[in-house]
Amino acid sequence: MKITLSKTGRIAFDVATESGHRLSTDGSPDNGGNNAGARPMELLLAALGSCSGIDVALILEKSRQTVTDCRITVEGQRADAVPAVFTDIHVHYTVAGPDLDPRKVARAVALSMEKYCSVTRMLQSSVAVTHSFEIEAA
DSSP states (O other), rough: OOEEEEOOSSEEEEEETTTSSSSEEEOGGTTTTSSBBBBBHHHHHHHHHHHHHHHHHHHHHHTTTOSSSSEEEEEEEEEESSSSEEEEEEEEEEOOOTOHHHHHHHHHHHHHHIOOHHHHHHHHHTSEEEEEEEEEEO
């Protein structure tokens, strides 16, 4: 896997992924950025939510659960020192669908967070990663 970054501003970059996608990153105005893209630490949380979301969707599909909507909120708390690493991350899933079985949703979330999600597994050695879920009526 390879990512290529090209400087586009003082501390801004255009990111090209090996799979052919592009995104922009930048620092906050407090650090001299122009708010022209996502912050790197935001992207880390997005990677965690996306990775786990894919797992949960596939597991629920295999469990014959019909999901009509899935929202994932990922919140990270950072250290007050430099580097301002994440100390705690919480992932919350809101899943909607007709007749969802709460046990199957709980199992899908747990399997992702405890076994399958590569991003979670990488972070768990240095960050407390927790999770929760709720089911909404379809």
